[in-house]
Amino acid sequence: MEAEDAEEPQAEERVPVTRAYRFEVVKLVAQWRIRLLLLACWTVPGLFVAAVAQQGTLPSDTLFGRWMHATGWAGPLVVLGFSGSWALPLLTSVVAGDVFAVEDRLGTWRHLLVAVRSTRRIFVAKALASVTVIVLMVAGLTVSGAVGGLAAVGDRPLVGVDGHQLASADAAGAVLLAWLCALAPTLALAAIGLLGSVVLGRSPMGLLVPALTAVAMQLAQMLPLPVALRLALPGYAFVAWNGLFTDPAQLGELLVSVGVSLAWVVVATVSAYLLFRRRDFTGGSDDGLGRRAVALGVLPLAALLALTFGAVAAATPSTGSGITRAKVQRSVATVFAHLYRLQTDQLHRPAVTEAQLRVSAACARGDGQSAEDPVGAGNDWHCVVTWHLPGAAAPGTAVYQLTVAPNGRLEADGDGPKDVNGYFLVRTPTGDAPNPLWQFDGNVELLPSP
Structure with a gap:
């Protein structure tokens, strides 16, 4: 017999979402790898920025890397550039890509369903718990990078992407806003991780879905794609924050890319939820949803990519490279x-x-x-x-x-x-x-x- 909301015997026996959410957060934080990642996010960037700022050679091939001797605000931006390419996709894979699959590996779905009595509340609790942990990690990267840079170099004006100087207060606000904008594609990868975890079950491929998606988007950004297709990929917001550091700010690409990322969050999360509700947890060998579910999970995202590409191409003449x-x-x-x-x-x-x-x-x-x-x-x-x-x-x-x-x-x-x-x-x-x-x-x- 499937666990459905309609089968819950009495309303007073339902476990509130808040209690299930706290339980899922505790389960995540109790894992040694999650604890290590949280500790690393809150310490490693600061130590890295402080160490690099003391070196004679700077990472000049990284945006703002050549200014790490001049101001402490360059450090968190260097960390952001690295995190958007590697750290954040890996973090979303470990957290969101495994939040459902872990129950398949441990065989604990029946116990969880008996305790919570609702697949809907289980999904909401797990999704919110994974987002909470990911936000804590992103906050750690932001704070640690900023503290390390300011401690090593000091609170000095920052030279923007177009060469103009930002006062310390303006630089602080722009750095914080850049990290907030990068949170949108991070949540998009997290939603894709939830979808992969639901569809593939205990398969290790579910854990790798966000990281592989991020690598594919990075490779795509290196190709001479039309601007409309480039903006239709959720990972472009990891690059578009550069526009915050020009005068006047180049907000067009940033707003479009953040909107696209949030659309991917919604579509991927809804797809994961609908597929999760279709699972039959009574089978002892249940492990994911099979090949048909893979197609059902991919098709909405493919349709969203085509829709956003068409919308951007229709709204702006952006079918070329955009570089003249x-x-x-x-x-x-x-x-x-x-x-x-x-x-x-x-x-x-x-x-x-x-x-x-x-x-x-x-x-x-x-x-x-x-x-x-x-x-x-x-x-x-x-x-x-x-x-x-x-x-x-x-x-x-x-x-x-x-x-x-x-x-x-x-x-x-x-x-x-x-x-x-x-x-x-x-x-x-x-x-x-x-x-x-x-x-x-x-x-x-x-x-x-x-």
Whole structure:
């Protein structure tokens, strides 16, 4: 006889969801691996950030990594970049990907059903318990990274993705908001983990579903996909938070990606719930729901992917790569203007405004594309930046070699002249200091600007 809500004998014998939820939280936290992960989330990022900040070599290939010596607020952003790629998918696999499968392995479904008397309340309790533990882990990563960075370097202004400086209070708010936005794709992976745990039962593949999904999305983001398809993947919010650190903030991609992630949370959770209610727990050898259920679990997500892709493509002309020469030139010129003023302050030269500098960039590609309109990602972009100083007869010029990623992130490497961007140090009145114009990051907004 299946355990259904209608078969509950008396309302007063029902176990409240809150009690079942507390029981599931205790069960999760009682596992030694969950305890170790919680301890690691609350300690390791801070120790890592503090250790890296003391090293001579910085992770400059990571966004904000080159600023870890300059401000403590760069540390939690470096941790966020790493977590979005590896840590958070693994955490969701261990927690949400195993929350139902553990009952299959231990054979405890009958005992749980007798105690709770409702498959609905069991599902809700397990889902909420897994979300609670995951949120605690994300909070630990955030707090630990921030504390480690501030303790090692200090509360100083942060240089944004477009080169402008954020005051300490603004940097703190942007860092917190970035982690909150990253919580949306994390919950999407958790919901996919719940679905895999329900469908595959004690199979180890259920535990790997969130991690494999995250790896597949990372590989997809490396491909030259249309912008609409890129935004339709729930993992893009792990990248789109970069737009919070520009002036003005690039919120279009971020809002779309967070909305898509939340839609995946709803669809995957509802699918998991409906499939869970269909399970027959009376069979002694019950283990998952079989191949048909796999199809029933995948089809709603595939339909959601197609629907979001069509919606984004219809709302914006975003069927191309979104990377054009005009956008690259605008991004390079903006970052250079901001960082040139920073270098001017370092050298104690007369202050200039960006309006006075009138920075412009002329970019092209070396792959034989038409010089009129090169587009797309690649490591063969090169730009000549021109600026004007008050009272100077001739404009200044600097050359950069660019690598533009498919997700819009660009890395510029200075190629001279030496006194501007050709060397990694500048000689200041107080000694040598890192040259902000030698190498810098930027961000190309893939969606059309309003």
